[in-house]
Amino acid sequence: MGNVLSVRQLSKHFILHILGGKVIAGCEEIGFDLKQGEFLGLTGPSGAGKSTVLKCIYRTYLPTSGQMLYTGKDGRQIDLACAPEREMIRLRRREIGYVSQFLKVMPRVPAVDVLAGELRQKGWEMERARQRAREFLKIMDINQALWDAYPSTFSGGEQQRINLARTLITEPRLLLLDEPTASLDIVTRQIVIRVLKDSKAAGATMIGVFHDLDVMGRLVDRVFGIEAGRSSTQCSPPQVATDLTPVPGHYYDSASVECGAGASTDRRGSGRIASREDTL
Amino acid sequence: MAATGEAVLDVRGLTRLYGAGCPDCLVLTGPDAGTNICPQCHAIVACNNISFDLEQGEILGIVGESGSGKSTLLRCICFDEEATAGECYFAAFGTGRDDAFSQTGQARRYIRNHLLGIVYQNPLMGIKPHFTAGGNVAEKLLTADVYNVSLIRQRAATLLQRTEVPLARMDDFPANFSGGMQQRVQIAKALANNPPVLLLDEVSTGLDVSVQARVLDLIKEIQRDLGIAMIVVSHDLGVIRLLADRTGVMQHGQVIEFGLTDQILEDPQHRYTQLLVHSML
Numbered sequence: 001m002g003n004v005l006s007v008r009q010l011s012k013h014f015i016l017h018i019l020g021g022k023v024i025a026g027c028e029e030i031g032f033d034l035k036q037g038e039f040l041g042l043t044g045p046s047g048a049g050k051s052t053v054l055k056c057i058y059r060t061y062l063p064t065s066g067q068m069l070y071t072g073k074d075g076r077q078i079d080l081a082c083a084p085e086r087e088m089i090r091l092r093r094r095e096i097g098y099v100s101q102f103l104k105v106m107p108r109v110p111a112v113d114v115l116a117g118e119l120r121q122k123g124w125e126m127e128r129a130r131q132r133a134r135e136f137l138k139i140m141d142i143n144q145a146l147w148d149a150y151p152s153t154f155s156g157g158e159q160q161r162i163n164l165a166r167t168l169i170t171e172p173r174l175l176l177l178d179e180p181t182a183s184l185d186i187v188t189r190q191i192v193i194r195v196l197k198d199s200k201a202a203g204a205t206m207i208g209v210f211h212d213l214d215v216m217g218r219l220v221d222r223v224f225g226i227e228a229g230r231s232s233t234q235c236s237p238p239q240v241a242t243d244l245t246p247v248p249g250h251y252y253d254s255a256s257v258e259c260g261a262g263a264s265t266d267r268r269g270s271g272r273i274a275s276r277e278d279t280l
Numbered sequence: 281m282a283a284t285g286e287a288v289l290d291v292r293g294l295t296r297l298y299g300a301g302c303p304d305c306l307v308l309t310g311p312d313a314g315t316n317i318c319p320q321c322h323a324i325v326a327c328n329n330i331s332f333d334l335e336q337g338e339i340l341g342i343v344g345e346s347g348s349g350k351s352t353l354l355r356c357i358c359f360d361e362e363a364t365a366g367e368c369y370f371a372a373f374g375t376g377r378d379d380a381f382s383q384t385g386q387a388r389r390y391i392r393n394h395l396l397g398i399v400y401q402n403p404l405m406g407i408k409p410h411f412t413a414g415g416n417v418a419e420k421l422l423t424a425d426v427y428n429v430s431l432i433r434q435r436a437a438t439l440l441q442r443t444e445v446p447l448a449r450m451d452d453f454p455a456n457f458s459g460g461m462q463q464r465v466q467i468a469k470a471l472a473n474n475p476p477v478l479l480l481d482e483v484s485t486g487l488d489v490s491v492q493a494r495v496l497d498l499i500k501e502i503q504r505d506l507g508i509a510m511i512v513v514s515h516d517l518g519v520i521r522l523l524a525d526r527t528g529v530m531q532h533g534q535v536i537e538f539g540l541t542d543q544i545l546e547d548p549q550h551r552y553t554q555l556l557v558h559s560m561l
Binding site: 108 | 335338489490493494496497500504505521522525526538539540542543546547549550551554555558
């Protein structure tokens with residue numbers, strides 16, 4: 001089957017006028033191909049440029065140079081690096097989904113309507129959209145008592161699942177995931193893994209940024225390593241732990257692998273106090 | 281309803297000067313000059329050669345500091361002010377390529393009454409406080425040539441319900457309403473003629489946060505359900521992020537950057553946009 005996405009020599013530099021025009025390199029000459037139905041994992045240390053690559057593909061960042069050839073549902077090839085804005089809006093509504101690390105929603109909209117709203121954008125009728133949204137909340141294992149509550153009051157893990165659900169419910173063809181399992185407890189992580197596996201089985205092509213190598217190993221077909229903005233390694237997932245662990249001074253030292261495979265490290269904290277940023 | 285690819289509004293080279301103006305006004309002002317006042321003739325360039333188009337169902341955000349020309353842009357489009365230069369085309373007017381700015385008063389009134397809805401920051405600019413809430417909606421319908429009283433009554437009730445003004449207060453005077461409720465009456469009135477284009481000028485500014493959330497949600501709902509195209513002017517980036525698909529940034533009368541809203545907020549290119557975004561709470 002053909003490639004859904006071909007990234008060629010993608011570079012992104014940020015020019016910070018506030019710092020007198022200082023140039024910060026996001027990523028440098030990144031290239032990879034992605035076949036229909038494939039799941040590619042992006043790994044590397046914090047600040048390596050993994051999220052930059054995802055955001056360039058979604059065009060939240062304007063790439064500095066390079067190509068990102070996307071083959072649409074209709075077989076048409078579009079270079080996402082220079083597609084007109086409206087073309088991007090259309091693709092985002094119909095084909096390309098992005099799941100950020102944090103949930104940003106309209107304040108005072110119940111969870112069920114947050115999901116239904118995504119379908120309404122695609123022209124679904126209200127009751128049908130709500131019905132589907134309820135099914136999805138169930139799939140995501142969100143407590144039914146919360147369905148009509150506002151997601152900004154949810155725990156971190158619940159918000160993460162709502163965030164994932166609102167993208168998955170539109171059944172995107174290409175799914176970009178920025179740490180979908182970060183700061184989740186083991187049970188929630190299992191749910192997310194299950195849901196992502198289902199999406200893959202349904203034919204979705206995916207790219208995910210992971211720090212948790214255990215989760216990544218269970219989901220992806222191929223791993224693409226990025227270090228300091230550049231491509232570092234490419235391998236298939238079973239090799240991840242064995243190949244990369246022993247290199248001294250390398251990002252994948254034993255501690256981080258252990259940490260990734262063990263219980264999740266909850267950096268954000270949970271509880272019912274909403275993050276201010278999310279509710280803005 | 282998603283954008284359909286058909287431009288409902290097309291603005292070309294809109295320019296608005298306050299003062300006599302000289303041939304160099306447009307060149308000597310703007311972000312590079314750091315001012316919108318012409319150093320030669322002291323005319324104020326409120327809008328400097330602004331072009332954009334708007335598709336059905338699309339929400340375009342306009343951000344910028346006070347005095348950057350955002351509101352003047354809207355006021356020119358709805359004929360509250362006379363554009364000094366430029367063209368403006370409404371798909372639903374004439375052949376679709378008839379310049380609205382060069383029309384006579386009568387044609388302009390037609391456009392304003394039938395093809396536009398306007399919501400001002402100050403609700404009292406859009407509604408008459410001593411007409412009843414229902415009467416305000418009726419007024420807009422009458423100007424759009426709807427004369428059947430029972431139909432008007434029905435439509436007013438539907439719209440007020442939609443904007444969550446209690447029906448029990450339909451026959452009360454907005455003068456006695458809270459600011460948030462006045463704003464919702466104004467939105468109901470703006471929607472009365474089912475306009476293809478809705479202009480919103482700082483609609484949520486000054487409302488308390490609980491009312492603000494409802495108003496924003498209402499606007500989003502209107503876009504989804506009715507496919508109305510909107511221009512949302514705000515200096516609040518949070519509002520723009522929640523509502524707009526694409527956003528333009530204005531400074532000193534010029535649009536300095538146009539892009540997808542999330543791109544403007546996360547990867548701003550222009551010096552001023554970076555400053556604006558990094559100042560966000």
